[in-house]
Amino acid sequence: MSELWEILLMFVKAFGVGGLICAGAQLVINLTDLTSGKILVCFMLGGVALTALGLYQPLVDFAGAGATVPISGFGYLLANGAMRGAQKGLYEALTGSLAAASAGVSAAVVFSFLMSLIFRSHTKHS
Amino acid sequence: MTGRSRENYNRNYIEYVNTFAPPTKHFKTCGRAFLVGGFICCIGQFLRYMLELAGLSGDMLAGTVSVILIFLGTLLTGLGVYDRIGRNAGAGSIVPITGFANSVASPAIEFKTEGYVYGTAAKMFNVAGPIIVFGVSAGAAVGLVYWLLGL
Numbered sequence: 674m675s676e677l678w679e680i681l682l683m684f685v686k687a688f689g690v691g692g693l694i695c696a697g698a699q700l701v702i703n704l705t706d707l708t709s710g711k712i713l714v715c716f717m718l719g720g721v722a723l724t725a726l727g728l729y730q731p732l733v734d735f736a737g738a739g740a741t742v743p744i745s746g747f748g749y750l751l752a753n754g755a756m757r758g759a760q761k762g763l764y765e766a767l768t769g770s771l772a773a774a775s776a777g778v779s780a781a782v783v784f785s786f787l788m789s790l791i792f793r794s795h796t797k798h799s
Numbered sequence: 800m801t802g803r804s805r806e807n808y809n810r811n812y813i814e815y816v817n818t819f820a821p822p823t824k825h826f827k828t829c830g831r832a833f834l835v836g837g838f839i840c841c842i843g844q845f846l847r848y849m850l851e852l853a854g855l856s857g858d859m860l861a862g863t864v865s866v867i868l869i870f871l872g873t874l875l876t877g878l879g880v881y882d883r884i885g886r887n888a889g890a891g892s893i894v895p896i897t898g899f900a901n902s903v904a905s906p907a908i909e910f911k912t913e914g915y916v917y918g919t920a921a922k923m924f925n926v927a928g929p930i931i932v933f934g935v936s937a938g939a940a941v942g943l944v945y946w947l948l949g950l
Contacts, residue, residue: 680848687844688837691895695836696829698890703825709893710926713902714933716894721937725944738843741861742868743836743894744930750861751934755942759949766946770938776862777869777896781927784873785904789919792877794909 687739690732694743713744720748725756750774828889835884835891843868843895865896872900877908902926 698712707715720743723729729749732740740746751770758769771778846864855863875881881901885892892898906925910918924931 684841684844687840691840691843692833692837692891695891695894696833698894699829699832700825702890703828709898709902710929712890712893713899713926714929717930717934718937721934721941725941736840738847738864739837739840741865742840742843742896744896744899745894747896747899747930748934748937751938752941755938756945759942759945763943763946766942767939769942771935773858774934774938777865777899778931780866780869781873781900781903782923784870784900785907785923786919788873788877788904789907789911789915792879792908794911 683737686736687742690736690739691743692739694740694745716744717748717751720745721752722748724749724752747774747777750777831887832889832891832894835888836895837891839868839891839895839897842871868896869900872897873904876901876904881905899927899930 694716698716701707701715702709702712720729723732723745729740729745729752733746733749741749750773754769754771754773755766756769758765758767758772843864846867847860850860850863872881875884875897881892881897882905885898885901892901903923903926906922907919910922912918913922
């Protein structure tokens with residue numbers, strides 16, 4: 674029973690933290706009219722900076738997917754890979770970030786290419 | 800009408816128009832972003848539990864969760880569903896990793912008509928390119944600093 678309660682609480686935390694990050698981004702869009710590309714870059718860099726300062730890891734431990742699914746989690750992945758690589762040597766320190774993010778980048782490129790083979794543009798043909 | 804009074808006139812008019820703008824705009828858009836963003840994160844958390852039961856752990860678990868979410872993002876983009884979600888959800892659909900997938904898949908499909916090399920493959924990185932450029936640069940900087948601190 675307590676285990677079920679814990680899982681439920683984890684969902685609530687993931688929902689709250691992930692939602693708050695998105696609501697914060699929406700507030701930035703409302704107030705500054707930044708385009709979505711710039712928002713993504715800013716939040717990703719924010720994730721890198723917070724991870725480097727050691728502030729993002731506690732958030733990941735607290736909210737799980739609520740902190741890793743938003744784009745700031747991608748920054749967390751990059752910075753975390755670099756920090757782990759730095760313990761092994763200079764080569765791993767410089768290559769660690771992309772190595773850690775390779776699953777996400779590869780998936781985005783491969784799946785997007787596959788989808789472009791299958792689907793046609795909806796804005797031009799609908 | 801002189802320039803100055805015209806300016807005043809415009810400002811007064813804009814203020815007048817703003818009195819009719821709904822004051823809850825921030826509340827409404829941020830609320831939607833909160834709900835949609837939170838929901839996508841919950842899907843991520845659900846996948847995490849499912850894959851944990853399947854025996855994955857650590858980096859592989861986190862990586863597989865994002866790969867599945869990215870697959871869903873590109874698939875929904877291809878079906879034209881994601882843009883419909885995005886019209887209402889704003890940042891709630893942009894900021895999660897599915898939004899990153901959408902930003903890669905959307906131009907890839909859109910510019911297919913310009914060929915696979917200069918259309919799909921080149922335009923794919925319209926939005927993802929900057930993220931990878933700044934992300935890898937910042938990551939390398941963090942790695943370098945930590946390596947120097949550890950010497």
